[in-house]
Amino acid sequence: MKKHRVVLDIGIEGADKWEAVFRNIDNLRADLGANNVEIEGVIHGKAWPLLVRPEKGGAVEFHPKVEAAIRSGVKLVLCENTMKRNKLEKPDVLPYAATVTSAIGELVKKQTDGWAYLKLGV
Amino acid sequence: MKKHRVVLDIGIEGADKWEAVFRNIDNLRADLGANNVEIEGVIHGKAWPLLVRPEKGGAVEFHPKVEAAIRSGVKLVLCENTMKRNKLEKPDVLPYAATVTSAIGELVKKQTDGWAYLKLGV
Amino acid sequence: MKKHRVVLDIGIEGADKWEAVFRNIDNLRADLGANNVEIEGVIHGKAWPLLVRPEKGGAVEFHPKVEAAIRSGVKLVLCENTMKRNKLEKPDVLPYAATVTSAIGELVKKQTDGWAYLKLGV
Numbered sequence: 535m536k537k538h539r540v541v542l543d544i545g546i547e548g549a550d551k552w553e554a555v556f557r558n559i560d561n562l563r564a565d566l567g568a569n570n571v572e573i574e575g576v577i578h579g580k581a582w583p584l585l586v587r588p589e590k591g592g593a594v595e596f597h598p599k600v601e602a603a604i605r606s607g608v609k610l611v612l613c614e615n616t617m618k619r620n621k622l623e624k625p626d627v628l629p630y631a632a633t634v635t636s637a638i639g640e641l642v643k644k645q646t647d648g649w650a651y652l653k654l655g656v
Numbered sequence: 657m658k659k660h661r662v663v664l665d666i667g668i669e670g671a672d673k674w675e676a677v678f679r680n681i682d683n684l685r686a687d688l689g690a691n692n693v694e695i696e697g698v699i700h701g702k703a704w705p706l707l708v709r710p711e712k713g714g715a716v717e718f719h720p721k722v723e724a725a726i727r728s729g730v731k732l733v734l735c736e737n738t739m740k741r742n743k744l745e746k747p748d749v750l751p752y753a754a755t756v757t758s759a760i761g762e763l764v765k766k767q768t769d770g771w772a773y774l775k776l777g778v
Numbered sequence: 779m780k781k782h783r784v785v786l787d788i789g790i791e792g793a794d795k796w797e798a799v800f801r802n803i804d805n806l807r808a809d810l811g812a813n814n815v816e817i818e819g820v821i822h823g824k825a826w827p828l829l830v831r832p833e834k835g836g837a838v839e840f841h842p843k844v845e846a847a848i849r850s851g852v853k854l855v856l857c858e859n860t861m862k863r864n865k866l867e868k869p870d871v872l873p874y875a876a877t878v879t880s881a882i883g884e885l886v887k888k889q890t891d892g893w894a895y896l897k898l899g900v
Contacts, residue, residue, distance in 0.1 A: 537890065538886050538887070538890050540886045540889075543774070543775070545778050546778055547778070557859075558882050561859050561880040561882050561883065562880065562882045562883055562886065564880070565879045565880040565882070565883030565884075566883050566886065566887070571886070579778060580778065615679075615683050635687045636683040636684065636686070636687040637683075638680050638683050638684045638687070638774065639683065639684055639687030639688050640687075641772070641774055642660050642662045642684065642688065642693070642772045642774070643660070643688070645662075645772035645773070646659065646660050646772060650885070650886045650889035650890060650895070651772070651773060651774075651889070651895060652787070652882065652885055652886070652895075653775040653787070653897040655778060656789050656790055656791070656823060656824065656899060665896070665897070667900050668900055669900070701900060702900065737801075737805050757809045758805040758806065758808070758809040759805075760802050760805050760806045760809070760896065761805065761806055761809030761810050762809075763894070763896055764782050764784045764806065764810065764815070764894045764896070765782065765810070767784075767894035767895070768781065768782050768894060773894070773895060773896070775896075775897040777900060
């Protein structure tokens with residue numbers, strides 16, 4: 535088990551705020567050591583385009599950052615309740631991303647398991 | 657003791673955001689199991705109308721949801737510092753709700769006791 | 779070790795929100811007992827003027843509150859990543875404040891050590 539584990543609450547909208555998400559992840563790995571911190575970002579609400587295919591309204595300009603983060607070991611998951619509210623199906627999600635039953639449930643489960651919590655956005 | 661315990665930080669304003677509060681609570685109970693999670697929502701700042709009587713400016717259209725949540729076992733409490741700042745007295749609070757000395761103190765005490773924390777709102 | 783320890787996530791902008799930061803700190807100490815709670819406020823993003831010298835764009839009207847909080851035992855630290863993004867050097871920081879490598883890293887480290895977490899702002 536890595537020394538630090540943190541679940542990120544990501545419900546924010548807009549390119550500036552999404553840029554900050556990836557900057558935050560980079561800063562966290564640089565500060566704590568990439569091998570020393572396990573990161574899971576839980577995407578919900580208006581942040582859903584980060585993890586959805588371009589033809590379904592996904593934010594294609596962020597997908598290289600999403601894919602790079604996942605390939606480097608960061609987990610990024612999409613809330614299935616958010617998917618339902620936006621009429622999205624599992625095949626609409628980027629193939630390298632995953633989903634969780636509910637963002638809020640996931641954020642609680644991880645904290646019950648001892649993970650730290652951060653709400654991103656101002 | 658239930659497996660999961662979570663304190664919700666609720667200081668947001670507006671019908672859309674208040675709808676999301678109750679949707680979040682429903683999603684949380686559906687995901688984790690209503691018998692498996694203890695929930696306390698701490699209301700402060702501009703969210704005060706959720707727990708205040710209509711004749712004192714309370715948000716009457718949300719009171720059925722507030723009452724249903726409390727009757728189903730969710731605890732919803734109002735910050736007494738917020739009450740003072742808004743010239744509200746204890747009889748102005750909905751009879752089925754409770755108060756706490758300070759929202760911020762309550763949110764810390766619960767975490768010291770091992771509860772998870774979620775900041776609601778974008 | 780004090781009974782309660784809490785790290786505050788402070789990235790908000792504007793006089794109203796900064797007033798609320800210090801009101802929150804006062805309320806927390808009044809509720810839990812000043813000798814019973816250890817508080818560290820982590821300043822980042824658009825909140826940086828709170829801890830920066832007036833001649834570098836600091837929010838001089840808040841500095842008496844900042845200094846009083848620090849002298850009373852509250853730790854207030856500025857994110858060095860935020861400093862770089864705003865072209866600020868260590869001598870630009872108020873002499874009684876400190877800095878941390880990254881806000882996000884500090885907020886995780888403290889939680890790993892058992893501290894509670896609060897995101898300030900609505």
